[in-house]
Amino acid sequence: MMKTQSHRTLKRTARFAASTLLALSAFGTSVATTSAGQHGSGSIWTTGAVCDAPAAQNANLYVAGNPVYVRGENFAASTTFDWTITGLPGGASGDPGDVVTAGSGSTDSSGIFCVLAYTVATDDWGAYKVNVTQGRTSKTDNYTVDGPADAVTPPSDTTPPSDTTPPSDTTPPSDTTPPSDTTPPSDTTPPSD
The missing domain is CATH 2.60.40.1930 (Macroglobulin (MG2) domain)
Structure with a gap:
């Protein structure tokens, strides 16, 4: 008889635990859904x-x-x-x-x-x-x-160059004729020491 009563008590405890877990999980899902709906995923x-x-x-x-x-x-x-x-x-x-x-x-x-x-x-x-x-x-x-x-923000250094005047003498040289003797030297022997 002890064995049977223990067995029944164990079954009742298991049913109670299962129904409690089921109720808690349903409550948790409900709270999570309500919370997400109230705060919005937006x-x-x-x-x-x-x-x-x-x-x-x-x-x-x-x-x-x-x-x-x-x-x-x-x-x-x-x-x-x-x-x-x-x-x-x-x-x-x-x-x-x-x-x-x-x-x-x-x-x-x-x-x-x-x-x-x-x-x-x-x-x-x-x-x-x-x-x-x-x-x-x-x-x-x-x-x-x-x-x-x-x-657009301009560069910080906008100082112009200090001397922008052109050179005073810009006339080309007057004598631009090539030299008359352009023959190479005849003796190209290096000097001896």
């Missing part, structure tokens, strides 16, 4: 197309006067987000490390958004970074402004 891109028009992703080359729209999808639905556009540092842009514009918006009920973020200024050139943040989710995209040729 993706962003820049485009020149207005918000109500379809747009190809990654229109990344702009010139002065172009609008820069930022679009996003797969963010948390009906939730606010913040965005910035910053010039890349180290001589990569005309606004190194400067935030040229910033704002906030809200996603729609599907987690999608589109904002007219910026109109490229005439003195912009180089690479810029768009950063969109919603809660703990932060996404970035870069674009380039093809600036005017005079936006």
Whole structure:
């Protein structure tokens, strides 16, 4: 009888452990799915197309006067987000490390958004970074402004040469006739020591 009671207790313990593990794994999957949905996997891109028009992703080359729209999808639905556009540092842009514009918006009920973020200024050139943040989710995209040729920084030493006056005597020599005797010498014996 002891053997049978032990056997039953062991079976009950195994069933309890299995059902507990099953419940925990289902709960863990539910939490992970909810957490990912709340924080969003999100993706962003820049485009020149207005918000109500379809747009190809990654229109990344702009010139002065172009609008820069930022679009996003797969963010948390009906939730606010913040965005910035910053010039890349180290001589990569005309606004190194400067935030040229910033704002906030809200996603729609599907987690999608589109904002007219910026109109490229005439003195912009180089690479810029768009950063969109919603809660703990932060996404970035870069674009380039093809600036005017005079936006390139000139060399630091532009001092002209000190003496640029031509020589005072530039008249050609008056006697340019070749020598009359061009015959080689007749005795080419080397001298003896």
